[in-house]
Amino acid sequence: MRKLAAAIVFLSMTASLLAADINFIDVYVTGVIEESDTARTRDDIFGEAMRKGLRQTVLALLPPALAAEKSSLLDDKIFSRPGAYINNIEVLKEGASATSPNSYELSARVGISTSTLLKDLAALGITPQKKGYPRILVLIEQKNIDENYRHRQQPKLNDAESKVRDSLWKLGFPLIDQKAFLNSLSEPREKAIYDGDLDTLLNLARLNDAQVIVFGRAVASRLDNGANPGAMASLDATVLLRAIRVDDGQTISTFSARSTQLHVDAVVGGALAITRAAEEAVNQIAGDIIREWATNKPTGIRITLVVNGLQSEAELSGFKADFQTRIKGIKSLEKRTYSEGTAAFDMVTSYNCDDIIDQLSIKGLAFFTTKVRSKSPNYLELNVRAK
Incomplete structure (x- = not known):
């Protein structure tokens, strides 16, 4: 029996996890050195390299017809602020051109945060092409304060699942019918899954025609002791998500996000904190799923x-x-x-x-x-x- 337990632990947001969200694009830019001002030309070229890397990433995500239709909106809201999406620029080669007098050349590797980019595109009503995206099953165990949430006890979506499904749908992912899935989820199967039985989870996903599982756990707890009735409660939530390929059980992406919330009602505040953490986590792994499916789409x-x-x-x-x-x-x-x-x-x-x-x-x-x-x-x- 393959185990899930090793993944269902709460992770700090390490540099390695943050790096999983970055898409790297190699770009080449050249410019004319005017009035012998090499420093100014270099600054202009670096700015153009950022814009070029961002533009290439967006055009790789969107169908050509959609990119052309939304070109004015993309220019105004996305391409005009590359700094919002550029994580880093690694210079591969730069300097005066050996073949073109008064020219400066730059070859660079631009790192772009795809989760931030996808989120902003969705906010503009621009979603990547759905065709070819994997069908996703979402299953998240939630504990809000003292409320344990499992589906055979409460056969509906919890706060974390609702936010994750909504975010994935807006990004263009087809989702498995949750009602049909819950009908196949008996109490012994649910217990086995949350006890770490990956094979049971994969078998249920296959029966429901899923290609990727977004599996995880959401926990909200009080930071204060609740000793002052009527006072604002301080809540802390952590959501860990793991994207798993159904065909071979391999992990595509794992990410943990944390959020805090003040609220007079501890349970309501916990739900709000879980929702925000879930949104951050799913935006991080969505880009990894898209890249994985583009490069390693299963042939069957x-x-x-x-x-x-x-x-x-x-x-x-x-x-x-x-x-x-x-x-x-x-x-x-x-x-x-x-x-x-x-x-x-x-x-x-x-x-x-x-x-x-x-x-x-x-x-x-x-x-x-x-x-x-x-x-x-x-x-x-x-x-x-x-x-």
Whole structure:
């Protein structure tokens, strides 16, 4: 059993975690040295390098048509203030040009805070392209003061989940239906997940067709002892989020955020502090998820599916349609051969053979009965019969 427990500890915001939010762009800029004022030219070139790095990052995030449509708004609200997004500039090479007289050249690596950039783009109503973004399941255990929040006790979103889902939706991520997920979350499964059983969490995510899980814990507590009734309560909240790939269980990003709040009602104040910390944490990991999916998008698991008992081409077509409709995660199902009632398919899927067998056992097919004849990691053989 793979464990989650090591991740569900509260981390300080170290430099390594903060660095995970930074996107690096290499830029080259040149300018003419006017009136022998090299220092002024150098300052101008550094400013242009910042703007160029920011512009390239924005254009990489947005579809060309959307960037063109919003060009005036981007110029006015984003590109006009590169300092709000630039984390650092590493000079790779600079100096007078060896080939162009009176010219100054700069090659630099510009570090840009994608979480801040994405948040400001969303505030302007500009969201990155949704196509290709992973489907996300959000599950966060929350403890606000003395209130433990688990879903089988209270089958609705808590404060942290509401804020995280809202932020991800505004950034363009498709979200898993929370109601459908909660229907599959029994008390033993929920306990196993919060006790650190990663495999249980991954299996539930696959059954609900999620590609990434945003999992975590939110805790709010009083900084004062509450000894003065009627006085303002001082609350402190910490939210730890972890983004996990469903296909292999690998961690994409982890971030911990903290917030404080004064409020006359301790529970309300704790909820407000949790909400602010959750917003900061999800904005940090969202950029990491986007970059991970752009560079390491899963291609799926390739499985040979052999089906016995198909009495005609019509049954073969019916089985294929039924299988693709009822079984989640099927990316492609291509017939390789069909002879004497047996068909072989090349299948690409998000799930392994055991997951597919679980789905067949739980809900089955609509028009065929199925029985597993043989299986291995990349081979599944079924005996079927039309109902």
